[in-house]
Amino acid sequence: MTAALLNNKTILxxxxxxxxGEQVAKAYAAAGATVILVARHQKKLEKVYDDITAAGHPEPFAICFDLLPAEEAEFDRLAATIAEATGGKLDGIVHCASYFYALSPLDFQTVAEWVNQYRINTVAPMALTRAFFPLLKESADASVIFVGESHGETPKAYWGGFGASKAALNYLCKVAADEWERFPNLRANVLVPGPVNSPQRIKSHPGEAKSERKEYTDILPQFVWWSSEESKGRTGEIVYL
Incomplete structure:
Protein backbone atom coordinates (compact mmCIF):
# COMPACT_ATOMS: atom_id res chain seq x y z
CA MET A 1 0.00 0.00 0.00
CA THR A 2 2.86 2.42 0.72
CA ALA A 3 5.47 0.81 -1.53
CA ALA A 4 7.30 3.28 -3.78
CA LEU A 5 5.25 6.27 -2.57
CA LEU A 6 8.46 8.03 -1.55
CA ASN A 7 10.70 7.00 -4.44
CA ASN A 8 13.41 9.60 -5.20
CA LYS A 9 12.60 11.62 -2.08
CA THR A 10 15.18 12.60 0.54
CA ILE A 11 13.65 13.10 3.97
CA LEU A 12 15.23 14.04 7.31
CA GLY A 21 11.32 8.14 14.79
CA GLU A 22 13.05 4.80 14.19
CA GLN A 23 9.90 3.19 12.82
CA VAL A 24 9.09 6.15 10.57
CA ALA A 25 12.65 6.06 9.19
CA LYS A 26 12.36 2.35 8.36
CA ALA A 27 8.90 2.77 6.82
CA TYR A 28 10.08 5.69 4.67
CA ALA A 29 13.12 3.73 3.50
CA ALA A 30 10.85 0.80 2.62
CA ALA A 31 8.69 3.23 0.62
CA GLY A 32 11.73 4.26 -1.43
CA ALA A 33 13.04 7.34 0.36
CA THR A 34 16.64 8.14 1.14
CA VAL A 35 16.35 8.97 4.83
CA ILE A 36 18.61 11.23 6.85
CA LEU A 37 18.73 9.82 10.38
CA VAL A 38 19.33 12.44 13.08
CA ALA A 39 19.61 11.49 16.75
CA ARG A 40 21.99 11.82 19.68
CA HIS A 41 22.57 8.12 20.46
CA GLN A 42 25.38 6.96 18.18
CA LYS A 43 25.09 3.19 18.72
CA LYS A 44 21.31 3.16 18.35
CA LEU A 45 21.63 5.31 15.25
CA GLU A 46 24.12 2.90 13.73
CA LYS A 47 21.74 -0.02 14.35
CA VAL A 48 18.90 1.72 12.51
CA TYR A 49 21.30 2.48 9.65
CA ASP A 50 22.37 -1.18 9.53
CA ASP A 51 18.76 -2.42 9.62
CA ILE A 52 17.81 -0.22 6.66
CA THR A 53 20.79 -1.22 4.53
CA ALA A 54 20.38 -4.90 5.43
CA ALA A 55 16.78 -4.74 4.20
CA GLY A 56 18.04 -3.57 0.80
CA HIS A 57 16.52 -0.10 0.99
CA PRO A 58 18.26 3.09 -0.23
CA GLU A 59 21.38 3.76 1.83
CA PRO A 60 20.57 6.36 4.48
CA PHE A 61 22.64 9.13 5.97
CA ALA A 62 23.21 8.98 9.74
CA ILE A 63 24.19 12.07 11.70
CA CYS A 64 24.73 12.12 15.46
CA PHE A 65 23.43 15.50 16.62
CA ASP A 66 22.17 16.61 20.03
CA LEU A 67 19.24 19.00 19.65
CA LEU A 68 19.19 20.05 23.30
CA PRO A 69 22.30 22.25 23.54
CA ALA A 70 22.44 23.24 19.85
CA GLU A 71 22.48 26.95 19.04
CA GLU A 72 21.53 28.69 15.81
CA ALA A 73 24.95 28.40 14.19
CA GLU A 74 25.04 24.65 14.85
CA PHE A 75 21.70 24.14 13.13
CA ASP A 76 23.00 26.13 10.17
CA ARG A 77 26.15 23.99 10.03
CA LEU A 78 24.03 20.84 10.12
CA ALA A 79 22.00 22.13 7.18
CA ALA A 80 25.18 22.94 5.25
CA THR A 81 26.61 19.47 5.96
CA ILE A 82 23.45 17.75 4.74
CA ALA A 83 23.19 20.00 1.69
CA GLU A 84 26.72 18.99 0.69
CA ALA A 85 26.05 15.28 1.32
CA THR A 86 22.78 15.19 -0.66
CA GLY A 87 23.74 17.56 -3.43
CA GLY A 88 21.29 20.14 -2.10
CA LYS A 89 18.31 17.79 -2.12
CA LEU A 90 15.74 17.69 0.68
CA ASP A 91 12.07 16.86 0.22
CA GLY A 92 10.85 16.87 3.78
CA ILE A 93 11.39 16.72 7.52
CA VAL A 94 9.62 14.62 10.13
CA HIS A 95 10.13 16.10 13.60
CA CYS A 96 9.90 12.96 15.76
CA ALA A 97 12.38 13.94 18.50
CA SER A 98 10.56 14.50 21.78
CA TYR A 99 11.53 15.23 25.37
CA PHE A 100 9.47 14.14 28.38
CA TYR A 101 10.46 14.22 32.06
CA ALA A 102 7.73 12.79 34.24
CA LEU A 103 4.23 13.61 35.40
CA SER A 104 4.25 15.73 38.57
CA PRO A 105 2.35 18.57 40.27
CA LEU A 106 3.26 22.05 39.07
CA ASP A 107 4.98 22.93 42.34
CA PHE A 108 7.34 19.95 41.88
CA GLN A 109 8.28 20.90 38.32
CA THR A 110 11.40 22.96 37.67
CA VAL A 111 12.31 25.76 35.30
CA ALA A 112 15.01 23.55 33.80
CA GLU A 113 12.45 20.85 32.97
CA TRP A 114 10.24 23.35 31.14
CA VAL A 115 13.18 24.91 29.29
CA ASN A 116 14.55 21.57 28.12
CA GLN A 117 11.15 20.35 26.96
CA TYR A 118 10.61 23.56 25.02
CA ARG A 119 14.07 23.32 23.47
CA ILE A 120 13.48 19.81 22.10
CA ASN A 121 9.73 19.87 21.46
CA THR A 122 9.36 23.39 20.04
CA VAL A 123 12.59 25.32 19.53
CA ALA A 124 14.50 22.53 17.76
CA PRO A 125 11.73 21.94 15.16
CA MET A 126 11.63 25.70 14.53
CA ALA A 127 15.42 25.92 14.22
CA LEU A 128 15.68 22.93 11.89
CA THR A 129 12.81 24.06 9.68
CA ARG A 130 14.34 27.54 9.44
CA ALA A 131 17.83 26.20 8.69
CA PHE A 132 16.58 23.81 5.99
CA PHE A 133 14.09 26.21 4.40
CA PRO A 134 16.45 27.09 1.49
CA LEU A 135 16.62 23.39 0.57
CA LEU A 136 12.92 22.71 1.12
CA LYS A 137 11.76 25.51 -1.13
CA GLU A 138 13.88 24.12 -3.98
CA SER A 139 12.08 20.76 -3.79
CA ALA A 140 9.33 20.06 -6.29
CA ASP A 141 7.21 18.72 -3.42
CA ALA A 142 8.25 19.14 0.23
CA SER A 143 6.33 18.09 3.34
CA VAL A 144 7.23 19.04 6.91
CA ILE A 145 5.56 16.92 9.58
CA PHE A 146 5.47 17.88 13.24
CA VAL A 147 4.63 14.96 15.54
CA GLY A 148 2.13 16.28 18.05
CA GLU A 149 0.60 15.00 21.27
CA SER A 150 -3.00 14.98 22.47
CA HIS A 151 -2.12 16.91 25.66
CA GLY A 152 -1.04 19.81 23.48
CA GLU A 153 -4.68 20.14 22.45
CA THR A 154 -6.39 19.33 25.75
CA PRO A 155 -4.38 20.54 28.79
CA LYS A 156 -4.53 18.31 31.85
CA ALA A 157 -3.11 18.42 35.36
CA TYR A 158 0.53 17.31 35.75
CA TRP A 159 1.41 17.65 32.06
CA GLY A 160 2.99 21.08 32.54
CA GLY A 161 5.87 21.90 30.21
CA PHE A 162 5.40 18.88 27.96
CA GLY A 163 1.82 19.70 27.05
CA ALA A 164 2.60 23.40 26.70
CA SER A 165 5.58 22.75 24.44
CA LYS A 166 3.50 20.47 22.21
CA ALA A 167 0.75 23.11 22.04
CA ALA A 168 3.39 25.58 20.86
CA LEU A 169 4.38 23.06 18.18
CA ASN A 170 0.84 23.20 16.80
CA TYR A 171 1.17 26.98 16.62
CA LEU A 172 4.53 26.68 14.87
CA CYS A 173 3.01 24.42 12.22
CA LYS A 174 0.21 26.91 11.50
CA VAL A 175 2.71 29.77 11.26
CA ALA A 176 4.80 27.81 8.76
CA ALA A 177 1.77 26.80 6.71
CA ASP A 178 0.52 30.39 6.52
CA GLU A 179 3.94 31.79 5.63
CA TRP A 180 4.39 29.15 2.92
CA GLU A 181 1.19 30.01 1.07
CA ARG A 182 3.35 31.64 -1.59
CA PHE A 183 5.18 28.34 -2.09
CA PRO A 184 2.65 25.79 -3.43
CA ASN A 185 5.33 23.09 -3.28
CA LEU A 186 5.64 23.39 0.53
CA ARG A 187 3.28 22.15 3.21
CA ALA A 188 3.36 21.66 6.98
CA ASN A 189 1.08 19.51 9.12
CA VAL A 190 0.86 18.07 12.64
CA LEU A 191 0.26 14.34 13.02
CA VAL A 192 -0.94 13.19 16.45
CA PRO A 193 -0.30 9.43 16.79
CA GLY A 194 -2.30 8.98 19.99
CA PRO A 195 -1.49 6.07 22.32
CA VAL A 196 1.18 3.94 20.63
CA ASN A 197 3.44 1.23 22.02
CA SER A 198 6.46 3.53 22.10
CA PRO A 199 9.10 4.09 24.82
CA GLN A 200 7.71 7.53 25.62
CA ARG A 201 4.14 6.30 26.00
CA ILE A 202 5.26 3.49 28.28
CA LYS A 203 7.11 6.05 30.41
CA SER A 204 4.24 8.54 30.55
CA HIS A 205 1.48 5.94 31.07
CA PRO A 206 3.07 3.05 33.01
CA GLY A 207 -0.28 1.70 34.19
CA GLU A 208 -1.77 1.51 30.71
CA ALA A 209 -2.27 -1.97 29.24
CA LYS A 210 -0.53 -2.75 25.97
CA SER A 211 -3.90 -3.64 24.48
CA GLU A 212 -4.99 -0.01 24.99
CA ARG A 213 -2.30 1.24 22.61
CA LYS A 214 -1.91 1.12 18.86
CA GLU A 215 1.00 -0.62 17.18
CA TYR A 216 3.43 1.23 14.93
CA THR A 217 1.97 -0.55 11.92
CA ASP A 218 -1.35 1.20 12.59
CA ILE A 219 0.10 4.67 12.01
CA LEU A 220 3.04 4.27 9.63
CA PRO A 221 1.04 4.17 6.37
CA GLN A 222 -0.42 7.56 7.25
CA PHE A 223 3.01 9.04 7.93
CA VAL A 224 4.16 7.82 4.52
CA TRP A 225 1.07 9.28 2.85
CA TRP A 226 1.52 12.71 4.44
CA SER A 227 5.10 12.87 3.14
CA SER A 228 4.16 11.70 -0.35
CA GLU A 229 2.90 13.70 -3.32
CA GLU A 230 -0.54 12.21 -2.71
CA SER A 231 -1.03 14.66 0.17
CA LYS A 232 -0.06 17.69 -1.90
CA GLY A 233 -2.33 20.67 -1.17
CA ARG A 234 -3.09 19.58 2.41
CA THR A 235 -1.39 22.00 4.79
CA GLY A 236 -1.83 23.62 8.20
CA GLU A 237 -3.81 20.66 9.54
CA ILE A 238 -3.73 18.84 12.89
CA VAL A 239 -4.45 15.21 12.07
CA TYR A 240 -5.32 12.56 14.65
CA LEU A 241 -4.17 9.14 13.48
Whole structure:
Protein backbone atom coordinates (compact mmCIF):
# COMPACT_ATOMS: atom_id res chain seq x y z
CA MET A 1 0.00 0.00 0.00
CA THR A 2 2.86 2.42 0.72
CA ALA A 3 5.47 0.81 -1.53
CA ALA A 4 7.30 3.28 -3.78
CA LEU A 5 5.25 6.27 -2.57
CA LEU A 6 8.46 8.03 -1.55
CA ASN A 7 10.70 7.00 -4.44
CA ASN A 8 13.41 9.60 -5.20
CA LYS A 9 12.60 11.62 -2.08
CA THR A 10 15.18 12.60 0.54
CA ILE A 11 13.65 13.10 3.97
CA LEU A 12 15.23 14.04 7.31
CA UNK A 13 13.88 12.39 10.46
CA UNK A 14 14.78 13.51 13.97
CA UNK A 15 14.68 11.17 16.95
CA UNK A 16 15.47 8.41 14.46
CA UNK A 17 17.32 6.11 16.86
CA UNK A 18 14.26 4.72 18.67
CA UNK A 19 10.50 4.80 19.05
CA UNK A 20 8.31 6.48 16.44
CA GLY A 21 11.32 8.14 14.79
CA GLU A 22 13.05 4.80 14.19
CA GLN A 23 9.90 3.19 12.82
CA VAL A 24 9.09 6.15 10.57
CA ALA A 25 12.65 6.06 9.19
CA LYS A 26 12.36 2.35 8.36
CA ALA A 27 8.90 2.77 6.82
CA TYR A 28 10.08 5.69 4.67
CA ALA A 29 13.12 3.73 3.50
CA ALA A 30 10.85 0.80 2.62
CA ALA A 31 8.69 3.23 0.62
CA GLY A 32 11.73 4.26 -1.43
CA ALA A 33 13.04 7.34 0.36
CA THR A 34 16.64 8.14 1.14
CA VAL A 35 16.35 8.97 4.83
CA ILE A 36 18.61 11.23 6.85
CA LEU A 37 18.73 9.82 10.38
CA VAL A 38 19.33 12.44 13.08
CA ALA A 39 19.61 11.49 16.75
CA ARG A 40 21.99 11.82 19.68
CA HIS A 41 22.57 8.12 20.46
CA GLN A 42 25.38 6.96 18.18
CA LYS A 43 25.09 3.19 18.72
CA LYS A 44 21.31 3.16 18.35
CA LEU A 45 21.63 5.31 15.25
CA GLU A 46 24.12 2.90 13.73
CA LYS A 47 21.74 -0.02 14.35
CA VAL A 48 18.90 1.72 12.51
CA TYR A 49 21.30 2.48 9.65
CA ASP A 50 22.37 -1.18 9.53
CA ASP A 51 18.76 -2.42 9.62
CA ILE A 52 17.81 -0.22 6.66
CA THR A 53 20.79 -1.22 4.53
CA ALA A 54 20.38 -4.90 5.43
CA ALA A 55 16.78 -4.74 4.20
CA GLY A 56 18.04 -3.57 0.80
CA HIS A 57 16.52 -0.10 0.99
CA PRO A 58 18.26 3.09 -0.23
CA GLU A 59 21.38 3.76 1.83
CA PRO A 60 20.57 6.36 4.48
CA PHE A 61 22.64 9.13 5.97
CA ALA A 62 23.21 8.98 9.74
CA ILE A 63 24.19 12.07 11.70
CA CYS A 64 24.73 12.12 15.46
CA PHE A 65 23.43 15.50 16.62
CA ASP A 66 22.17 16.61 20.03
CA LEU A 67 19.24 19.00 19.65
CA LEU A 68 19.19 20.05 23.30
CA PRO A 69 22.30 22.25 23.54
CA ALA A 70 22.44 23.24 19.85
CA GLU A 71 22.48 26.95 19.04
CA GLU A 72 21.53 28.69 15.81
CA ALA A 73 24.95 28.40 14.19
CA GLU A 74 25.04 24.65 14.85
CA PHE A 75 21.70 24.14 13.13
CA ASP A 76 23.00 26.13 10.17
CA ARG A 77 26.15 23.99 10.03
CA LEU A 78 24.03 20.84 10.12
CA ALA A 79 22.00 22.13 7.18
CA ALA A 80 25.18 22.94 5.25
CA THR A 81 26.61 19.47 5.96
CA ILE A 82 23.45 17.75 4.74
CA ALA A 83 23.19 20.00 1.69
CA GLU A 84 26.72 18.99 0.69
CA ALA A 85 26.05 15.28 1.32
CA THR A 86 22.78 15.19 -0.66
CA GLY A 87 23.74 17.56 -3.43
CA GLY A 88 21.29 20.14 -2.10
CA LYS A 89 18.31 17.79 -2.12
CA LEU A 90 15.74 17.69 0.68
CA ASP A 91 12.07 16.86 0.22
CA GLY A 92 10.85 16.87 3.78
CA ILE A 93 11.39 16.72 7.52
CA VAL A 94 9.62 14.62 10.13
CA HIS A 95 10.13 16.10 13.60
CA CYS A 96 9.90 12.96 15.76
CA ALA A 97 12.38 13.94 18.50
CA SER A 98 10.56 14.50 21.78
CA TYR A 99 11.53 15.23 25.37
CA PHE A 100 9.47 14.14 28.38
CA TYR A 101 10.46 14.22 32.06
CA ALA A 102 7.73 12.79 34.24
CA LEU A 103 4.23 13.61 35.40
CA SER A 104 4.25 15.73 38.57
CA PRO A 105 2.35 18.57 40.27
CA LEU A 106 3.26 22.05 39.07
CA ASP A 107 4.98 22.93 42.34
CA PHE A 108 7.34 19.95 41.88
CA GLN A 109 8.28 20.90 38.32
CA THR A 110 11.40 22.96 37.67
CA VAL A 111 12.31 25.76 35.30
CA ALA A 112 15.01 23.55 33.80
CA GLU A 113 12.45 20.85 32.97
CA TRP A 114 10.24 23.35 31.14
CA VAL A 115 13.18 24.91 29.29
CA ASN A 116 14.55 21.57 28.12
CA GLN A 117 11.15 20.35 26.96
CA TYR A 118 10.61 23.56 25.02
CA ARG A 119 14.07 23.32 23.47
CA ILE A 120 13.48 19.81 22.10
CA ASN A 121 9.73 19.87 21.46
CA THR A 122 9.36 23.39 20.04
CA VAL A 123 12.59 25.32 19.53
CA ALA A 124 14.50 22.53 17.76
CA PRO A 125 11.73 21.94 15.16
CA MET A 126 11.63 25.70 14.53
CA ALA A 127 15.42 25.92 14.22
CA LEU A 128 15.68 22.93 11.89
CA THR A 129 12.81 24.06 9.68
CA ARG A 130 14.34 27.54 9.44
CA ALA A 131 17.83 26.20 8.69
CA PHE A 132 16.58 23.81 5.99
CA PHE A 133 14.09 26.21 4.40
CA PRO A 134 16.45 27.09 1.49
CA LEU A 135 16.62 23.39 0.57
CA LEU A 136 12.92 22.71 1.12
CA LYS A 137 11.76 25.51 -1.13
CA GLU A 138 13.88 24.12 -3.98
CA SER A 139 12.08 20.76 -3.79
CA ALA A 140 9.33 20.06 -6.29
CA ASP A 141 7.21 18.72 -3.42
CA ALA A 142 8.25 19.14 0.23
CA SER A 143 6.33 18.09 3.34
CA VAL A 144 7.23 19.04 6.91
CA ILE A 145 5.56 16.92 9.58
CA PHE A 146 5.47 17.88 13.24
CA VAL A 147 4.63 14.96 15.54
CA GLY A 148 2.13 16.28 18.05
CA GLU A 149 0.60 15.00 21.27
CA SER A 150 -3.00 14.98 22.47
CA HIS A 151 -2.12 16.91 25.66
CA GLY A 152 -1.04 19.81 23.48
CA GLU A 153 -4.68 20.14 22.45
CA THR A 154 -6.39 19.33 25.75
CA PRO A 155 -4.38 20.54 28.79
CA LYS A 156 -4.53 18.31 31.85
CA ALA A 157 -3.11 18.42 35.36
CA TYR A 158 0.53 17.31 35.75
CA TRP A 159 1.41 17.65 32.06
CA GLY A 160 2.99 21.08 32.54
CA GLY A 161 5.87 21.90 30.21
CA PHE A 162 5.40 18.88 27.96
CA GLY A 163 1.82 19.70 27.05
CA ALA A 164 2.60 23.40 26.70
CA SER A 165 5.58 22.75 24.44
CA LYS A 166 3.50 20.47 22.21
CA ALA A 167 0.75 23.11 22.04
CA ALA A 168 3.39 25.58 20.86
CA LEU A 169 4.38 23.06 18.18
CA ASN A 170 0.84 23.20 16.80
CA TYR A 171 1.17 26.98 16.62
CA LEU A 172 4.53 26.68 14.87
CA CYS A 173 3.01 24.42 12.22
CA LYS A 174 0.21 26.91 11.50
CA VAL A 175 2.71 29.77 11.26
CA ALA A 176 4.80 27.81 8.76
CA ALA A 177 1.77 26.80 6.71
CA ASP A 178 0.52 30.39 6.52
CA GLU A 179 3.94 31.79 5.63
CA TRP A 180 4.39 29.15 2.92
CA GLU A 181 1.19 30.01 1.07
CA ARG A 182 3.35 31.64 -1.59
CA PHE A 183 5.18 28.34 -2.09
CA PRO A 184 2.65 25.79 -3.43
CA ASN A 185 5.33 23.09 -3.28
CA LEU A 186 5.64 23.39 0.53
CA ARG A 187 3.28 22.15 3.21
CA ALA A 188 3.36 21.66 6.98
CA ASN A 189 1.08 19.51 9.12
CA VAL A 190 0.86 18.07 12.64
CA LEU A 191 0.26 14.34 13.02
CA VAL A 192 -0.94 13.19 16.45
CA PRO A 193 -0.30 9.43 16.79
CA GLY A 194 -2.30 8.98 19.99
CA PRO A 195 -1.49 6.07 22.32
CA VAL A 196 1.18 3.94 20.63
CA ASN A 197 3.44 1.23 22.02
CA SER A 198 6.46 3.53 22.10
CA PRO A 199 9.10 4.09 24.82
CA GLN A 200 7.71 7.53 25.62
CA ARG A 201 4.14 6.30 26.00
CA ILE A 202 5.26 3.49 28.28
CA LYS A 203 7.11 6.05 30.41
CA SER A 204 4.24 8.54 30.55
CA HIS A 205 1.48 5.94 31.07
CA PRO A 206 3.07 3.05 33.01
CA GLY A 207 -0.28 1.70 34.19
CA GLU A 208 -1.77 1.51 30.71
CA ALA A 209 -2.27 -1.97 29.24
CA LYS A 210 -0.53 -2.75 25.97
CA SER A 211 -3.90 -3.64 24.48
CA GLU A 212 -4.99 -0.01 24.99
CA ARG A 213 -2.30 1.24 22.61
CA LYS A 214 -1.91 1.12 18.86
CA GLU A 215 1.00 -0.62 17.18
CA TYR A 216 3.43 1.23 14.93
CA THR A 217 1.97 -0.55 11.92
CA ASP A 218 -1.35 1.20 12.59
CA ILE A 219 0.10 4.67 12.01
CA LEU A 220 3.04 4.27 9.63
CA PRO A 221 1.04 4.17 6.37
CA GLN A 222 -0.42 7.56 7.25
CA PHE A 223 3.01 9.04 7.93
CA VAL A 224 4.16 7.82 4.52
CA TRP A 225 1.07 9.28 2.85
CA TRP A 226 1.52 12.71 4.44
CA SER A 227 5.10 12.87 3.14
CA SER A 228 4.16 11.70 -0.35
CA GLU A 229 2.90 13.70 -3.32
CA GLU A 230 -0.54 12.21 -2.71
CA SER A 231 -1.03 14.66 0.17
CA LYS A 232 -0.06 17.69 -1.90
CA GLY A 233 -2.33 20.67 -1.17
CA ARG A 234 -3.09 19.58 2.41
CA THR A 235 -1.39 22.00 4.79
CA GLY A 236 -1.83 23.62 8.20
CA GLU A 237 -3.81 20.66 9.54
CA ILE A 238 -3.73 18.84 12.89
CA VAL A 239 -4.45 15.21 12.07
CA TYR A 240 -5.32 12.56 14.65
CA LEU A 241 -4.17 9.14 13.48
Missing amino acids: ITGASQGI
